[in-house]
Amino acid sequence: MRPKTLSWDLCFFLLWCFVLLPTWSDLPAGIILSTGVMWAVAVALKIFSLKLPRPLCQGIRLAMLLMALALSWTYMQGRFRVEDAINFFVFLPILKNVELGHSRDRRMQILILILLWTAELLLCSQLLWIAVGLGLAMLMIYLLTMAYLSRVSFNLRSLKTASTFIVLALPLTLICFLFFPRIQFFSSIYWPQGKTGISTSLAPGDLASLALDDSVFANVIFDRPPSREMPSYWRYATLRNSEDGWHWKKSTARPLHSEIKTEVSVSYSVYYEAMGDGTLVNLEGTSRLEAKNRMLIHSHSDQTFSGIYFQGKRPMYRGEWTRQAIIDPPLPYDLAVPQHLGPQITQLAQTLKTSKDPINALGQFFANSFAYSLTPGTYRSAEDFLFGRRLGYCEHFSASAALLLRLLGTPSRIVVGFLSMPPQETGVLTLLNSDSHAWVEYWSTRENHWQRFDPTNYVAPARMQLSQSRWRLQGRAGASGWLAWLRQNVLVQGLGRLRSAYLKTNMWMVNFDRDEQRQVWKLEGQNSKILWAIGIALLLVMIMSGALAIYMRRQKLDPLTREWRRAISKWFPQEREAPFQSADLWQRLAHEQWVNANEFDTLAKYYLRLRYGPDRHPHAHRTLRKAITQFHPSKKSC
Numbered sequence: 001m002r003p004k005t006l007s008w009d010l011c012f013f014l015l016w017c018f019v020l021l022p023t024w025s026d027l028p029a030g031i032i033l034s035t036g037v038m039w040a041v042a043v044a045l046k047i048f049s050l051k052l053p054r055p056l057c058q059g060i061r062l063a064m065l066l067m068a069l070a071l072s073w074t075y076m077q078g079r080f081r082v083e084d085a086i087n088f089f090v091f092l093p094i095l096k097n098v099e100l101g102h103s104r105d106r107r108m109q110i111l112i113l114i115l116l117w118t119a120e121l122l123l124c125s126q127l128l129w130i131a132v133g134l135g136l137a138m139l140m141i142y143l144l145t146m147a148y149l150s151r152v153s154f155n156l157r158s159l160k161t162a163s164t165f166i167v168l169a170l171p172l173t174l175i176c177f178l179f180f181p182r183i184q185f186f187s188s189i190y191w192p193q194g195k196t197g198i199s200t201s202l203a204p205g206d207l208a209s210l211a212l213d214d215s216v217f218a219n220v221i222f223d224r225p226p227s228r229e230m231p232s233y234w235r236y237a238t239l240r241n242s243e244d245g246w247h248w249k250k251s252t253a254r255p256l257h258s259e260i261k262t263e264v265s266v267s268y269s270v271y272y273e274a275m276g277d278g279t280l281v282n283l284e285g286t287s288r289l290e291a292k293n294r295m296l297i298h299s300h301s302d303q304t305f306s307g308i309y310f311q312g313k314r315p316m317y318r319g320e321w322t323r324q325a326i327i328d329p330p331l332p333y334d335l336a337v338p339q340h341l342g343p344q345i346t347q348l349a350q351t352l353k354t355s356k357d358p359i360n361a362l363g364q365f366f367a368n369s370f371a372y373s374l375t376p377g378t379y380r381s382a383e384d385f386l387f388g389r390r391l392g393y394c395e396h397f398s399a400s401a402a403l404l405l406r407l408l409g410t411p412s413r414i415v416v417g418f419l420s421m422p423p424q425e426t427g428v429l430t431l432l433n434s435d436s437h438a439w440v441e442y443w444s445t446r447e448n449h450w451q452r453f454d455p456t457n458y459v460a461p462a463r464m465q466l467s468q469s470r471w472r473l474q475g476r477a478g479a480s481g482w483l484a485w486l487r488q489n490v491l492v493q494g495l496g497r498l499r500s501a502y503l504k505t506n507m508w509m510v511n512f513d514r515d516e517q518r519q520v521w522k523l524e525g526q527n528s529k530i531l532w533a534i535g536i537a538l539l540l541v542m543i544m545s546g547a548l549a550i551y552m553r554r555q556k557l558d559p560l561t562r563e564w565r566r567a568i569s570k571w572f573p574q575e576r577e578a579p580f581q582s583a584d585l586w587q588r589l590a591h592e593q594w595v596n597a598n599e600f601d602t603l604a605k606y607y608l609r610l611r612y613g614p615d616r617h618p619h620a621h622r623t624l625r626k627a628i629t630q631f632h633p634s635k636k637s638c
Helices: 003-023 028-046 054-076 081-099 103-123 127-150 156-179 343-353 358-369 382-386 394-407 461-465 470-478 482-510 514-523 525-555 559-571 583-593 597-612 620-630
Strands: 216-222 233-242 248-250 268-270 284-292 296-299 305-308 315-323 412-419 428-432 436-444 449-453
Touching: 081 315, 233 394, 343 358, 343 382, 343 394, 358 394, 358 449, 382 394, 394 412, 394 436, 470 559, 482 559, 559 597, 559 620, 583 597, 597 620
Parallel strands: none
Antiparallel strands: 216 268, 216 428, 233 248, 233 412, 268 315, 284 315, 296 305, 412 436, 436 449
């Protein structure tokens, strides 16, 4: 391999890691993808004579044509983004580098990559990784096919060379990540608005449609393992207005001005995977939220929070659970009921009102007469549900319970959010869309604050103890003995620990900005310039080390010559310049000094055959070393 070719391959890989990775918000995934892809490309450049077969090149061009057609289709549908087209062209130089592979072509390719990556920094899209994944898949298919057809002879030296690229590139990436502040707007990829499945309005049937949706809504990491007293309810929105008692919506939020009762707090961090309308989920009893990525957070009197964040930014914030009691007084519309109600529901409310404990009587009414179902059908009104089939989901129970409480003269409202399992031992909790839940809060005149009332707990207690996805699995699988134990203790817990470590590392890296750098390095104000000086100095050291490594590699001898050179220096130490290349000088010195000069002639001829003759093989230096060890020169007597 020519040193010039090696240097351009090294530059190509370092540019990838140095330019793109420091701006990737999901840094662990970026490192894995980038190093894996470029390592495979580097191996391909060294092993496959820097060329791909013509049929595969035609297939690549066909794939790029299909991607162009897909981009055209998105343009026709009105979903086309300029950054998608730029990422499309970012992939072209990578394929071209594999196809051509000549050093004179790489110079132009690197210039093109720099220009395209600059645009990538400005637009920050995720389609690049889709294209890279397709390219990696095609490359792996080619590797397996060629290996199967025995047309590839793998070279361990090439694998070693490709591996050194990663060793040199990762320190550069980490130095750039730690020392150079990332521009906050550029530090995350374009992130399209995802459907959360939960909103600030409620029509019975909305949450039931999410029962089979196990996509991740948010990940929560607790600073320490939470106590058993901590609730599993996560508030999203409070619904107080209803014209018919069946469809509910959010009222105008009031700023938080009430006194808060606090005790020992537990801190947690929320990392969104789906974006909604700006409403922020929080653990029931949370006193305040603190933004982690320059997001503006507003607190409301009903213990809900809303945030304003840049489009494409994942909401990330920190909460403090303090067992807060919601003491915000009720509003007049918390008692509002529809004007036209049937006699049956009015009679039911009167019956419940005459009992000693109307709240408990309402819960027993749901427990004795209703059943929990994921497919309850369609109900036109609360009366149709209360006096019809009586099959429902949490939203059906909550909507009818809130209406009955208001008929009893008790202020009530609906809360939509999530009901989750307790956090794992590692302090990580994943909120799924299927964990969406609705419950009721009523104003307690005795306690002088809002209290939770969940009618679903009376109808389906098992649903309250398990998350929705596990509740479905339990209903299908039943008790399966050792399989259930194996799944719970090995698979679930093992994957949970791995996910915990990944999320904690990933959240730290995503939140790592200029402020975090100052906290890590204990530098404030003007002293932050030291970060730039240290970073630039380390980068210069890395660049000089890389250049020195390339230069030393050019001067590096092959193992066979190195073994012979070492032996000659040992045998003729009195010579000012060791005779490394002259065979005549070897023989003259040997005949002047040694008795067994003829044996040395045989050894020298053996070296020349290994070096230049047909006897050369990959392990020739080992054979020569063994022969040198067995040769013992005998000096002549004076």
